[in-house]
Amino acid sequence: MKISLKHLLLAIAWLSIALTLASSLYAGYRADQQTLEKNTLETNFAYAQKLAKMTEDYFLRTERILAYSASELSLSLDHANSKYLNHEAERLVVHAESLSSVIITDNRGMILGTSSDVRSFIGKPLLDEGGIETLTKGKATISKPYQSKTGRLVIFIAAPIKDMKGNVIGLIGGSIYLKEENVLNELLGQHFYEDGSYVYVVDENGMLMYHLNQDRVGEYVTQNPVIAELRKGHSGSMRLLNSKNQDMLAGYALIPLTKWGVVSQRPTEMALASSKGMLSEMILKSLPFIALSALIILYFASQIAKPLEKLASYATDQLERDGHAPLESGAWYHEAIQLDLALTDSFDRFQKKVDHFILESSTDPLTGLLNRRALNEQARILVEQKVHFTLVILDIDRFKRVNDTYGHNRGDEVLKYLSDKLKHHVKDIGTCYRFGGEEFVILYPNIEYEQATEFTDELRIDVASEISPVGEPITFSAGVANIPEHAEHFLRLLELADECLYHAKETGRNKVVNAPERNKRV
Structure with missing residues (x-):
């Protein structure tokens, strides 16, 4: 049985709609996935850079604390009693907070004083290679990870004690126990997210210095391409299969002082999950319009085929009767124009829905402000057009206290309140x-x-x-930076404004700090 003209027209029309819809949905889906992947990689890279900078700043501060104590001891080490030295070591443990233990030695490496938990080492020689280098070369050192006499995996930070002539007369050094609560937990542990994101740190040989799973600290990871790049001294971002064969989007940054690497990564599946939700929503919202279009096609296909069916029936009858009858095919053209208009209208409404979904994906649902994706796109356009612009990052002071004291619902009200303030203040001169x-x-x-x-x-x-x-005022701190005056590209601008924000936080909160002010104060 041959297919009828009506069914053929229906098949062609419905197939065209299905293919067009499928290609549009797939193209939108792939574009959204690529944007999400790119943004996640850029975010993780910027985040890894920030954490690397924070970690290096900590070690520099610790070196300065030890150097200051060393200068105080330089005048009294020769005649200081063990009680005084023990007190100084214990004071440093308390003052530095993140040092697990502290020791003080003479120029031969004999331990003269310690903090309370390693008091049994007094009178014994120092065996740490970094400490020996400090004594022989007279400079501050940060050791590689090693197994201490207590069986702990530690790193040792040491500063030389010198006399008035510059001769090394001893050292003061502090240990960080890597498999116990330490500074890396404080600096990096708070950055774990429930979406599967996490941060880890490796040394120059690929050994895990910090990991959410403390049992993995001390493990050597060699089959990870990110760690291979860090060992070459590179920073950047990539999509990869990690050592556990998980698909990850990772940003990585080197800590120059220690040659360690910080990696911030997120499972690819979690990063791209929102694109699947958007695709499902687009399909569901499109179904009524597809159904309506199918009914319209069915009706007009019947109308188009009807004249030809009458004509074919008439011809058949004439052949059978061997005669002729008046021909009334019922052909018309106005209705064909209406079919075209109906299909065009359906696709227009579909496109409006697609545009609406794109707008929703760029808007924060709580505050109604544009989100980070929209910020990245706007910044890209301005940079391409070589338009100079200023970026302000602001953060509510002690917002955690608001949530803890008044609950997250009131915290959301505070976020919406500040959003309204921002929109009213900025008006037409900027975007929030x-x-x-x-x-x-x-x-x-x-x-x-x-x-x-x-x-x-x-x-x-x-x-x-x-x-x-x-029921009470809130405050915020802010950082300000400009392209091209302070930075050449957007990622550096974000990092610089963020550093200004942190400077505002560290110097008292409730203030605005721009890049020149921060540089002047630093």
Whole structure:
């Protein structure tokens, strides 16, 4: 049995719709996945750089603390009693907080004083290679990880004690126990996310210095391409299968001082999950329009085929009767135009839905502000067009206390309250974004950083002077930086503004710090 014209027209029309819809959905789905992957890689790289900088700053601060103590001991080491030295070692453990133990030696490496938990080492020789290097070369050192006499996996930070002539008369050094609570837990442990993201640290030989699973600390990882890049001294980002054969999106950064590497990574499946949800929603929202289009096609296909069916029936009858009858095919053209209009209207509505979904994916649902994806896109356009702009990152001070004291619902009210303040303050001169959590970003095109700093400070004063939804004022700290005056590309601009924000936090909160001010204070 041959297919009828009506069924053929229906098959062609429905197949065209299905293929067009499938290709559009697939193209949108792949584009969204690629954008998500790129943004996740950029975010993880920037995050790894920030954590590497924080870790290196900690070690530099620890070296300065030890160096200061060494200078104090330089005048009294020869005649100091063990009680005094023990007290100084114990004071450093308490003051530095992250040092697990502290020892003081003479120039032969004999241990003269210690903190309380290693008091049994007094009178014994120092065996640590880093400490011996400090004594022989007279410079501060950070050792490679090694197994101590107590069986612990440690790193040792040491500073020389010198007399007035510059001769080394001893050293003071502190240990960090890698498999116990330590500074890396404090610096990096708080950055674990429930979406599967986590951070780990390796030394120059590929040994895990920090990992969420403490049982893996001390393990050597050699089959990981990220660690291979770090061992070459490179920083960057990539998609990879890790040592556990998990598909990951990783950013990695080198710590120059120690030659360690910090890796921030997120499972690819989790990073791209939102694109699958968007695809499902697009399909569901499109089904009514597809069904409507199918009915329209069915009707008009019947109308188109009807004249030809009448004509074929008439011809058949004529052949059988060997005669002729009046021909009335019922052909028409106005209805064909209406079919085209109906299909065009359906696709227009479908495209509007697609545009709506794209808009929703760029908007923060809680505050109604644009999200980080929209920020990255806007910054890309401005950089490509060579438009100078100023970026402000602001963070609510002690927001955790708001959530802990008044509950997360009130915390959400505070976020919406600040969002309204931002929109009212910025108006038409800039754009506001929710950067994540309690962090917000303001982007000012064609505005210098001085003016942006003034605008932000006015906003800060306005917010701090009004009662928030929790019944008391809130404050925020902010960092300000400009392209191209302070940075050449957007990632560096983000990092620089973030450093200014952290400087504002560290120097008292409730203030606005721009890049030149931070550099001047540092």
